[in-house]
Amino acid sequence: MRFMMLMIPKGYENAAPGTMPDAKAVEAMMQYNASLQKAGVLLTLDGLHPPSMGARVTFAGGQPTVTDGPFPGVTEVLGGYWMIDVESKQEAVEWASRCPASDNEIIELRQVQEFSDFPQDVQLAAAGFPEMQAHGAVPGDTTA
Numbered sequence: 001m002r003f004m005m006l007m008i009p010k011g012y013e014n015a016a017p018g019t020m021p022d023a024k025a026v027e028a029m030m031q032y033n034a035s036l037q038k039a040g041v042l043l044t045l046d047g048l049h050p051p052s053m054g055a056r057v058t059f060a061g062g063q064p065t066v067t068d069g070p071f072p073g074v075t076e077v078l079g080g081y082w083m084i085d086v087e088s089k090q091e092a093v094e095w096a097s098r099c100p101a102s103d104n105e106i107i108e109l110r111q112v113q114e115f116s117d118f119p120q121d122v123q124l125a126a127a128g129f130p131e132m133q134a135h136g137a138v139p140g141d142t143t144a
Contacts, residue, residue, distance in 0.1 A: 002043065002085050002112035003092040009079040010104040014070060015050035028100040036084065036095065047080035079105075083112075 012019075021029075036042035051069035058065050071077075086092050089111065096107040115123060 001088065001092075002083060002114075003089070004110045004112060005082040005084060005092070005096050005099075006108040006110065007079045007081065007101070008076050008106040008108060009102075010076075010106070012050055012079050013074050013077045015052060017050065017053045019050050019052075021047070025100075025102065032098065032100050033082075035098070036082065041084045041086050041091075041095065043083040043085055045080070045082040048078055051077050076106075 033042065033045060036045075051071055051074065054069040056067045056069070056071060058067065084092060084095060086095065089109070092109050092111075096109055099107055101107060115126070118126075
């Protein structure tokens with residue numbers, strides 16, 4: 001089972017462009033990342049620049065509207081993620097619990113939808129994308 005572990009650092013929604021983490025925190029996180037890698041469960045990981053450097057595209061009325069960050073009214077944003085492959089949700093929780101996160105950080109766990117999770121009609125609709133069949137993601141699906 002693949003899970004995304006989503007890091008949500010409180011206050012990051014208001015971070016200035018170019019904000020970088022503390023070197024000691026990064027060192028501890030790299031040791032944690034190495035343990036994920038050594039256990040063979042780490043698929044990928046990335047840290048994200050603050051929302052002040054990003055943009056959101058919304059589709060009210062079917063029309064795209066671009067809003068540059070920071071985003072008013074947003075109270076939680078992603079600071080980074082890990083993609084792991086484990087045997088169960090419990091194992092994902094155990095890995096998240098080992099993270100050297102600080103008091104202001106939350107890790108949200110989300111299981112990745114596998115191709116086999118979808119009904120036959122959805123599988124047929126996605127048949128032209130072997131990458132989706134290999135990994136199971138149906139981008140844009142919000143029914144789960």
